[in-house]
Amino acid sequence: MDRLAGTRAVITGAASGIGEATSRLFVAEGATVVLADVDDARGERIAGELGDRARFVRVDVAEEGAIEAAIGTSVDEFGGLDCLFNNAGNPGSLGRVEEIDMAEFDRTVAVHLRGVFLGIRAAARVLRPQGRGSIINTSSVAGLGANYAGHDYSASKAAIAHLTRTTANELGEDGVRVNAICPGGIATSIFGRAAGLDAERAQGTIDTMAAVLADIAPIRRAGQPLDIAECALWLASDASSFVNGQAIAVDGGLITGPTYRTSRARSEGAVGLLSASGES
Ligand SMILES: NC(=O)c1ccc[n+]([C@@H]2O[C@H](COP(=O)([O-])OP(=O)(O)OC[C@H]3O[C@@H](n4cnc5c(N)ncnc54)[C@H](O)[C@@H]3O)[C@@H](O)[C@H]2O)c1
Known part of the structure; x- marks a missing residue:
């Protein structure tokens, strides 16, 4: 299929999970993709599998000047840039407030x-002069509500959602759209990384995580990287040309609140207790 024919994209965090699935989908739909990640081994291998319309560039997104190398590769080798997907991420701290290590906090924010x-x-330096382009940021349900992840991660994701709005407001006037995706529970290696596993061993935890995530939202299955990739494809394409400054939850309804099935059980339990205490 050719839903992104001619689109030139750079995707960060492309060596795993959501970024990998998005890279594969974009190339399958006719785009060129520069995969950017700190994981050289997986990034090079995936780009190699994707063939002529993909390249890998090592990028640490926290370093000033680093993403320019990936954007430069898209311009030099594929003739330009139409879309940047800012998707790289680490799990952040998991401790209680008093336990959080400030170096880890700073790294998460960075x-x-x-x-x-x-x-x-x-991206704005390339996209604004050409008067068109789509920037997509990965936020999270953790940026929309509390208790989905740790403090530094959640606050950073909330900041990404708001940065999406402020930059969309400015860049939209010059034809550049900025939107965010807020994934819910997606079965990727990020949870294994949170448990301290290295990249390859974390990949081995994905099936276990899919089972854990299968019952947390109204839609009774774990999110898959492809669920997010399809939303990114839509945001990258002209099909979404009037969508700007949005933080879109792709979460099976997780952010709507406690699931009906669990709250119904709780309220039935409460009703039972109340009628029993009324009878005594
Ligand atoms: N999986 C979920 O449930 C979920 C939910 C909400 C948001 N997210 C977000 O989705 C994005 C992708 O995560 P994923 O679930 O695919 O996890 P993942 O661990 O499978 O992939 C993350 C990728 O980012 C790369 N990365 C980490 N730090 C980097 C850096 N400084 N520079 C460049 N690359 C870096 C890693 O090497 C890895 O390839 C992240 O921003 C994450 O916070 C994930």
Whole structure:
């Protein structure tokens, strides 16, 4: 299929999970993709599998000036840039407030908030002069509500959602759209990384995580990377040309609140207790 024929994209965090699935989908739909990641081994291998319309460039999104190398590769080898997907992410801290290590806190903010801003800034330098383009940022349900992830990660994701609005407001006037995707529970290696596993061993935890995530939202299955990739494809394409500044949850309804099935059981239990205490 050719839903993205002629689109030139750079995707960060492309060596795994959501970024990998999006890279594969974009290339299958006619785009060229520069895969950017700190994981050289997986990034090179996936780009190799994708063939002539893919390249891998090592990028640490937290480093000023790093994403420019990937954007430069898209311009030099594929003739330009139409879309940047700022998707790289680390799991962040999991401890209680008093336990959080400030170096880890700073790294989380640097990878997420700083990394996304550096990406938007670098892309704007190319996209604004040409008067068109789509920037997509990965936020999270953790940026929309509390208790989906740790403090530094959640606050960074909320900041990404708002940075999406502020930059969309400015860049939209010059034809450049900025939107965010807020994934719910997606079965990827990020949870294994949170448990301290290295990249390859974390890949081995995905099926276990899919089972854990299968019952947390109204839609009774784990999210898959392809669910997010399809939303990114739509945001990259002209089909979404009037969508700007949005943080779109792709979460099976997770953010709507506690699932009906669990709250119904709780309220039936409460009704039972109340009628029993009324009878005694
Ligand atoms: N999986 C979920 O349930 C979920 C939910 C909400 C949001 N997200 C977000 O989705 C994005 C993708 O995560 P995923 O679930 O695919 O996880 P993943 O661990 O499978 O992939 C993350 C990728 O980002 C790369 N990365 C990490 N730090 C980087 C850096 N500084 N520079 C460049 N690359 C870096 C990793 O090497 C890895 O390839 C992240 O931003 C994550 O926070 C995931």
